Amino acid sequence: MTVELDVNGEVHTLDVPALTPLLDVLRESLGLVGAKRGCGHGQCGACTVLVDGRRVLSCLQLAATVDGAVRTIEGLGEPDALHPLQQAFIDEDAFQCGYCTPGQIMSGVALIASGEATDDATIREAMSGNLCRCGAYPGICRAIARVAQETP
Amino acid sequence: GSTGTYSNGSAIFDAADQLRRQLLRAARALRGRPLERFGVNDVRLADGALVASDGTSVPLRSILGAHPDRQFEGRGITGRTFGYSRSQARGSFGAVFVEVSVEPVTLAVRVERVVGAYACGRIVEPMIARSQLTGALIWGVGQALCEESRIDGRTGAWVNDEIGEALIPTHADVRRVEAHFVEETDPGNAARGMKGLGEIGIVGTAAAVANAFFDATGRRVRRTPMTIEHRLAAPVDPQWAATRTGGAA
Numbered sequence: 001m002t003v004e005l006d007v008n009g010e011v012h013t014l015d016v017p018a019l020t021p022l023l024d025v026l027r028e029s030l031g032l033v034g035a036k037r038g039c040g041h042g043q044c045g046a047c048t049v050l051v052d053g054r055r056v057l058s059c060l061q062l063a064a065t066v067d068g069a070v071r072t073i074e075g076l077g078e079p080d081a082l083h084p085l086q087q088a089f090i091d092e093d094a095f096q097c098g099y100c101t102p103g104q105i106m107s108g109v110a111l112i113a114s115g116e117a118t119d120d121a122t123i124r125e126a127m128s129g130n131l132c133r134c135g136a137y138p139g140i141c142r143a144i145a146r147v148a149q150e151t152p
Numbered sequence: 153g154s155t156g157t158y159s160n161g162s163a164i165f166d167a168a169d170q171l172r173r174q175l176l177r178a179a180r181a182l183r184g185r186p187l188e189r190f191g192v193n194d195v196r197l198a199d200g201a202l203v204a205s206d207g208t209s210v211p212l213r214s215i216l217g218a219h220p221d222r223q224f225e226g227r228g229i230t231g232r233t234f235g236y237s238r239s240q241a242r243g244s245f246g247a248v249f250v251e252v253s254v255e256p257v258t259l260a261v262r263v264e265r266v267v268g269a270y271a272c273g274r275i276v277e278p279m280i281a282r283s284q285l286t287g288a289l290i291w292g293v294g295q296a297l298c299e300e301s302r303i304d305g306r307t308g309a310w311v312n313d314e315i316g317e318a319l320i321p322t323h324a325d326v327r328r329v330e331a332h333f334v335e336e337t338d339p340g341n342a343a344r345g346m347k348g349l350g351e352i353g354i355v356g357t358a359a360a361v362a363n364a365f366f367d368a369t370g371r372r373v374r375r376t377p378m379t380i381e382h383r384l385a386a387p388v389d390p391q392w393a394a395t396r397t398g399g400a401a
Contacts, residue, residue: 041314041316043315131320135321137290
């Protein structure tokens, strides 16, 4: 079926099978491989992208039912002008292998924008949908806390 | 890392040593024979020059310019620093402490604080090294509390082969995790003082969690993960109860 998607500000019209998850469209049809298939059934958060600013598990979201503008890690910042959270991830060493990192960052961006990144315990709880096997959690939370503080 | 830094790092040092040696020898052939009285360990490469310990500096441009047809190349072979020493310990060492809080009725465990201190030789990049240690400490918490691979006894099939059932620690499971470096120099270390540290954070951490749980409850659990049925099944040690005022759970 025909699907129209606004991804990172660009509108795409695609012909995909009806049950295609958004994750597959992003990775296979649009070449946006930042979002990762960590588990394929919504348990790890590595596929997290934003739809109208909301966190969405793109492995479970059918492309045909997306109702808003999609933003992926590729749509965040530029190589020479990083988003503050991207820079904070570097400064706080908030990643090791990097596999969960796009999902962590997109999740963190939405959390900060919601105004709920108020204290460490709340940040940890709200980010628990994004698993990190390398155990970079302390750095991730430091990065989010720092940017949340600096965000008006 | 586990072995990458010290094995590749040693090869890089070897290659750099050879390069310095070649450049030094070539420099001595220049007019005025600069650096003649210096050995390879008294000079270093810096800012495009060969610089001696007294500050004498010979630009690489001059050395290379005097030998236009020559190539200077150092080669290091990785893996030469593996192998065992009979006379010296070459591993990293550490100690880990865990603080837990336990709900007295349900025996739900929260790991409040994990603190490890490690002697890992020469730390090449402290930020990355610390992250490896804290990451491994988090693995230890997972080993203690939730991680296991379950096999069906009759078929040999993996029973919990998805992330929703093969549990690993989440953000909320980890509060304060700290890793501290204990400085040490290791003169006999063939890897220029570098050691592997990618794994040591997990070593003993599950035991520390179990010990903390015992300290809190008097219940000795001797298997990992210490899941709720095992925590509940462990009897309260009467000696532990006797040392506590206010009674046990």
